[in-house]
Amino acid sequence: MAKLELTWEQIAHELAQWEKKLAHGVQTLRSLGNPAPGGTPRRLVFQCGKARLFHYEAESPTVQSVPTLLVYALVNRASMADLEPSRSLVRSLLARGVDLFLIEWADPVGLDAERGLNDYLNHDLAGCVSFLQTLAGPINLMGICQGGTFALSYAAMYPAQVRNLITTVTPVDFHTPDDDLSRLLRGVDLELLGRQNLSGDALNTLFLALRPYRLNHQKYVNLVSQMDDAAVLATFLRMEQWIFDSPDLAGRALYEFAQGCYRENALAMGSWRIGERIVDLTKITMPVLNIYARDDHLVPPAASLALGALVATDDYQALEVPGGHIGIYVGGSARQKVAETVSTWLAARV
DSSP states (O other), X not given: OOOOOOXXXXXXXXXXXXXHHHHHHHHHHHHHOOOOXXXXXXXXXXXXXXXXXXXXXXXXXXXXXXXXXXXXXXXXXGGGGEEETTEEHHHXXXXXTOOEEEEEEOOXXXXXXXXXXXXXXXXXIHHHHHHHXXXXXXXXXXXXXXXXXXXXXXXXXXXXXXXXXXXXXXOOOTTOTTOHHHHHHTTSOHHHHTTSOBOHHHHHHXXXXXXXXXXXXIHHHHXXXXXXXXXXXXXXXXXXXXXXXXXXXXXXXXXXXXXXXXXXXXXXXXXXXXXXXXOOGXXXXXXXXXXXXXXXXXSOHHHHHGGGGTOOOSOXXXXXXXXXXXXXXXXXXXXXXHHHHHHXXXXXXX
């Protein structure tokens, strides 16, 4: 192997270029202000418990007749699906004629520590679905990550209310060999964790610990080479705001999800109970589209693909999309592939 040789002049030149980019980047950052995620026009149409139901303005002259309800997780803000105009799954779906509604979960307060999944699913989500059913009967459900697990569970408990089901990066089997988050949570005292609301900062620390170098250092080092691009910096700031603006989690809901899914793998085993109802995935007989990310480190592909063997539908389709857990929603080609597949799949079944 050839010996690497660098002169002092080369080192000095590289350091000077690095400092120049940093200085220019600081000026660019000052001019940007505080770019916030979101922005697609929408209006609040209904509230139930901690759920706020929004309806997005149509962008296509032809809108599908059956509304699609996007269910997001409790652990992050739903603005990730609408990061900015050029990186928005919401806009991509609207442009293709999907009549899109979204649930945003309000942050829990101290008294909500006793709020469990029964409150979130059998009351709040059920209330939003009932409201939409007065408009069009059975609706389409589309869930993202933990929200996908919620959508899947709801469809199993109330199959007559769901016309089509779409799950994206959705964990189903929580005990696959490559599930780092599952192994980590099995060593946590969940009962102690669930006695009070968990702060969003604490949850972020847990997620960042799964890829400490890449998520805490590498991305900032890589950013320096692009700090002269205002658009890149604005996108980076929106992503950072989304990552570090995680909501607190209601203690009981956190405990029930972590214990039932990550500890006991009850969803895949057919023994998960939410309130008085058992989540029986064999009740899923409506069409199912299951989208997973090839390079997902939070929800490994195997954790999502397990769904195919557990549901009873004759119309099941799985789609692999290149990218990571978040990249398939904010990346260019991956996001477009997701939106095109979802809209075409729904149109063929409406």
